[in-house]
Amino acid sequence: MSIHRDREWEERLETGAEDDELLALAARLRRAGAATRATPSLAFQRQLRRDLLSQYPVAPRRGANVWRWVGSLAAVALLAVVIGLMWFSISSSGRLSFGGAANGQAETAIASLPDGSIYLEMHGYNSTLEALAPGEMLSLNGRWRIPANVANGADLTAFLQLRAEAGAVVAQADGPLTSEYIETRNGREAWWFLLSLALPEDLPPGEYLLVTGLVGADGQRLPVFDQQVGDEIVIGPVTIGQTQDADPKVTVLAVSPTSASSTNDNSGVDSASPTNRLVDYSVNGAVVTETTTTDGSETQTTYLLVPGMTATVRSRWSLATPSIGLAAFVQLLDQDNQVIAQGDAPLEPAVDGADQAPYAATIPITLPAEMPPVPTSL
Amino acid sequence: MTHDDEAALVERAAQDPAAFATLYDRYVERIYGYVARQVEDKTVAQDITAATFEKALRHIGRYRPSETGLAPWLYTIARHEIAQHYRRGRFAAPWRRRDGDEEEPTAPGSREGRPIESLLLAGERDGALHAALRRLGEADRDLLTLRFLEELPTEDVAAILGCSRANVYVRLHRALARLRGQLERADLAKEMPR
Numbered sequence A: 001m002s003i004h005r006d007r008e009w010e011e012r013l014e015t016g017a018e019d020d021e022l023l024a025l026a027a028r029l030r031r032a033g034a035a036t037r038a039t040p041s042l043a044f045q046r047q048l049r050r051d052l053l054s055q056y057p058v059a060p061r062r063g064a065n066v067w068r069w070v071g072s073l074a075a076v077a078l079l080a081v082v083i084g085l086m087w088f089s090i091s092s093s094g095r096l097s098f099g100g101a102a103n104g105q106a107e108t109a110i111a112s113l114p115d116g117s118i119y120l121e122m123h124g125y126n127s128t129l130e131a132l133a134p135g136e137m138l139s140l141n142g143r144w145r146i147p148a149n150v151a152n153g154a155d156l157t158a159f160l161q162l163r164a165e166a167g168a169v170v171a172q173a174d175g176p177l178t179s180e181y182i183e184t185r186n187g188r189e190a191w192w193f194l195l196s197l198a199l200p201e202d203l204p205p206g207e208y209l210l211v212t213g214l215v216g217a218d219g220q221r222l223p224v225f226d227q228q229v230g231d232e233i234v235i236g237p238v239t240i241g242q243t244q245d246a247d248p249k250v251t252v253l254a255v256s257p258t259s260a261s262s263t264n265d266n267s268g269v270d271s272a273s274p275t276n277r278l279v280d281y282s283v284n285g286a287v288v289t290e291t292t293t294t295d296g297s298e299t300q301t302t303y304l305l306v307p308g309m310t311a312t313v314r315s316r317w318s319l320a321t322p323s324i325g326l327a328a329f330v331q332l333l334d335q336d337n338q339v340i341a342q343g344d345a346p347l348e349p350a351v352d353g354a355d356q357a358p359y360a361a362t363i364p365i366t367l368p369a370e371m372p373p374v375p376t377s378l
Numbered sequence B: 001m002t003h004d005d006e007a008a009l010v011e012r013a014a015q016d017p018a019a020f021a022t023l024y025d026r027y028v029e030r031i032y033g034y035v036a037r038q039v040e041d042k043t044v045a046q047d048i049t050a051a052t053f054e055k056a057l058r059h060i061g062r063y064r065p066s067e068t069g070l071a072p073w074l075y076t077i078a079r080h081e082i083a084q085h086y087r088r089g090r091f092a093a094p095w096r097r098r099d100g101d102e103e104e105p106t107a108p109g110s111r112e113g114r115p116i117e118s119l120l121l122a123g124e125r126d127g128a129l130h131a132a133l134r135r136l137g138e139a140d141r142d143l144l145t146l147r148f149l150e151e152l153p154t155e156d157v158a159a160i161l162g163c164s165r166a167n168v169y170v171r172l173h174r175a176l177a178r179l180r181g182q183l184e185r186a187d188l189a190k191e192m193p194r
Helices: A003-015 A021-035 A042-053 A066-094 A104-111 B006-013 B017-038 B042-062 B070-088 B127-135 B138-149 B154-161 B165-191
Strands: A118-125 A137-145 A157-164 A169-176 A178-181 A189-198 A206-215 A224-226 A228-230 A233-240 A252-254 A277-284 A290-293 A310-318 A327-333 A339-346 A359-366
Touching: A003 A021, A003 B165, A021 B127, A021 B138, A021 B165, A042 B017, A042 B042, A137 A157, A137 A206, A157 A189, A169 A189, A169 A359, A189 A327, A189 A339, A224 A233, A310 A327, A327 A359, B006 B017, B006 B042, B017 B042, B017 B070, B017 B138, B042 B070, B070 B154, B127 B138, B127 B165, B138 B154, B138 B165, B154 B165
Parallel strands: A118 A224, A169 A339
Antiparallel strands: A118 A137, A137 A189, A157 A169, A157 A206, A178 A189, A206 A233, A224 A228, A277 A290, A277 A310, A310 A359, A327 A339, A339 A359
């Protein structure tokens, strides 16, 4: 083609003409592009926006004079000293108790120092928060970004609470964090979690509030950053409707109903697929350590629970269909089958014994400090 | 699409979170959409999008509006992050084909043959076109994606690819011709008796 004709073709391309085979192909590509464009979720957009804004102030422009650098260094040093002092004071007395009310002093102390705080990156829910019904599971998946100089994620427990308008906790789930180093995030430590909240069957329809946060090994809440520093992050309002017959959006594995004082019936099944099976489990910490095999044999085990401490239930599962995104839960029930405590954890590929039990979950369950001396079921 | 206030916002963005937030809001969907065409799942697309904007925030002071528009600058960062992702090969895996084309899966870590759009895009309406696009070389695919799927102006594509506007037209002409060839070959293959 001549230069003149090339220019003509370029102009027609710019105007979107389709009177040439290649121009028609270009138009077809444009239409295909528009039809297949992915859009990010609003939750992701909001979370990333929050993360980015929390990183201010950014580096000054090139060409800034040396005094600006000196001033910045001095400010950073001063800031580090202030952070250290504040963290020390909060660690010693100012933080909040797990499930307790907000501590204004802690918020004020850290609010001006978001860089030393812990952030949540939310990756989504199992369902929309507007369309939940009693009895359904609400799963929250996300990452906590925990600066290594603030805390070790391995020592922390994530919690998820559903609260009534009056502030009463109507459902709660707790679970450990899994380390996940992300190179693209300035080398910060990221800790993944998946929490599943079982909505009570008798939950009255209405508006509730979903909050999440972190608890240290000492049972105290950690300061977390969400616009400002607090001891929890409000995920959003949740509307609970009437019970629906529709299938739940997430398959939920039920821990074997083995009682502390009853015979194991080898029925560790999931509610949606009867061929999923709890192969075995063990309970450690806060109890006399026992391992119970549910695979064919009948075992009776009695545990001695220590109020106020955290037990860890390790369970291994065989699934009918390999799946991801499932969570296992364990509940401590009283004689009236009321839930005294509950823990949840994501089901992950098992490291050992993968032939018979390819999936495993390590579920921490924190026992209430006040427990009546009556038999309970796990 | 460019905005008259962009240079002023960029100028303020190094110190003013609200200015950067405005820029972020303008471009996050476009950058995410572009990245999602290139990688295999939503989580990776989110990570790369986040890395792109984090890098943009860190280096906003180095950006010169007089040299290039903000959109090509952000796309350039995103392209670099995508390349890094595939170079690391951390998540690379042979990608699933949906259209039965006969191309062999490529080795993990290779950028060749990676999905031109995310598997999440279940609403793909022109399978033959996308299959033909996937069979093109990386340079052609990149060029056609930026210019037509992303609908970037030619001068922005030139800025991203580091070439002249005239050169972009020449390359577009050739890439479209090769795409047409791929489509014709696919049509012939369908017509041949098995």
